[in-house]
Amino acid sequence: MQDNNIRRIAIVGGGTSGWMTAAALAKLIKPGYCQIRLIESEEIGTVGVGEATIPQIQLFNKLLDLDENEFVRKTQGTFKLGIQFVNWGRKGDRYIHAFGDLGKDMESIQFYHYWLKMAQEGNAQELGSYTISGAASEQGKFMRPFDAGNSPLSNIAYAFHFDAGLYARFLREYSEQRGVIRSEGKVVDVILNSDTGSIKSLQLESGENYEADFYIDCSGFRGLLIEQALKTGYEDWSHWLPCNRAWAVPCESAGDPLPYTRSTAHAAGWQWRIPLQHRIGNGHVFSNNFMSEDEARSVLLNNLDGKPLAEPRLLKFLTGKRKKFWNKNCLAIGLASGFMEPLESTSIHLVQSAIARFMSFFPNRNFDQEDIDEFNRQADFEFEKIRDFLILHYHATERNDSDFWNYCRTMDVPESLTQKIEQFKKNGRIYRNNNEMFNDLSWFEVMHGQGIRPRSYHPLVDRMTTEEISQRLASVKRVIDKSVDYMPTHAQYIAENCKAEK
Secondary structure, eight states: OOOSSSEEEEEOOOHHHHHHHHHHHHHHHHHTTSEEEEOOOTTOOOOEHHHHEEEEEHHHHHTOOOHHHHHHHHHEEEEEEEEEEEEETTTOOOOEOSSSOOOOTTBBBBBHHHHHHHHHTOOOHHHHSSSSHHHHHHHOOOOOOOOOTTGGGGGOOOEEEEEEEHHHHHHHHHHHHOOOOEEOOEEEEEEEEEOOOSSSEEEEESOEHHHHOOEEEGGGOIIIIIITTTOOOEOOOOOTTTOEEEEEEEEEEOOOSSSSSEEEEEEEEEEEEEESOOEEEEEEOOTTTTTOHHHHHHHHTTTTTOOOOOOEEEEEOOOOEOOEETTEEEEEOOOGGGEOOOSSSSSHHHHHHHHHHHHHHHHTTTHHHHHHHHHHHHHHHHHHHHHHHHHHHHHOOOOOSSSSHHHHHOOOHHHHHHHHHHHHHHOOOOOOOOOOSSSSHHHHHHHHHOOOSSSSOGGGGGGGHHHHHHHHHHHHHHHHHHHHSSSSSSHHHHHHHHOOOO
8 A cells, every 4th residue: 555644844944933843743743753854044043032922832841741940941931920011001001911810700600790890889909919810920929830729829820931042942952852853054946846836845055955745834934935935825914913023132131030021012012021031032013104113223222121132133024824824735834824913922822733733634645625724724713813812902092192003093903803892892791702812811801901891791790799799809809819928939939940050
């Protein structure tokens, strides 16, 4: 019987997406079954900056059987409990999109409906007071969850900040130890099959012609395989997400690292702050249609917590996605597949989910179109739902202090987002569509944080008296306060468990 299985996979491009892909394939496929080769050029380099993640990355680490303390040490990492947003709804506003549970649901109704009723009556504390991640963030506390019974300490949701370059190096070591072949070199030409239009081989600058069964494009914004060779096409979302530039620069640390990412809105975009053990990663995401590159650079440098450690680097991008993520015998992962700014730290998650989806639809050499179409349908859905969540941050604002914010506040948005906002405005209801990336708690925290106030709340909340609800909320807050008091500081926890070597 003829062997129709995939026996050679070529990954073009390294960086975070390339080495995440190589590591996962090495673990799941095993190079003895299928040769995995990653081709990258040190000359080209990667976008790599300080990276922030969301809690799903723990699943990826567990898949690879990583020692979490070693991973944090080797990437100069810190822990993350959420994202603080400053100046988004109005200048001077701040709120936290915290990971994990919010309060405790009561009588089969989400906690936030009870909170809404009490907040409307002026009898509730700030929303972040009712989530352990939010309360711990405010006090600079952190610890991993442990078996503490019914305590919130049993269920602390967290992610990481780390140095993207060190993360790629860490995963490269992991991959090569498990048989991945790494080749230094540039791909100078992509040869297509004249009959099928699929990729036949890669011509390297060295003169080598390498032929694989399947190709994974991790070449970044260039899309060397998926776009330059296969002409797949790109769906432009910049009319909804108008930022198209980012200056990035590291700076010296300023005190103990905070256990959260910070996003501060400026006149034509926003600034990220990602605390690592050895430095702070910073960037100013902006639209050059509303602010010049020089002015944006100045805004960034004038809002650092410490001395810059390098010259700022300019990144250019177009928000959107490929019209097909998987085209013929090529799959785009990472920036080659599309770009959505790192406002909610989804970049690495999209790499992770693409890898998981690819394993679910892992092909043979027939490359059945039904499987490819379903892969692309699922990836489209994921991108579009994250897109809507990002648009929400820009559109739900009262800011009118610049042309940029006037545009964002008044622009037309996708009907799917309008429906979600309007439904929330009525009775505070939020429904998660087909297991979309962000759940109802995330949508609630951001919509409320950005100033959207519903007219009412779930009517069954009124089954309980105001006094009963008030006592329940006070009890939740007491338990969270006690739990946070028990936690060490973020800096102490790192020092005792995963301090990086200097």
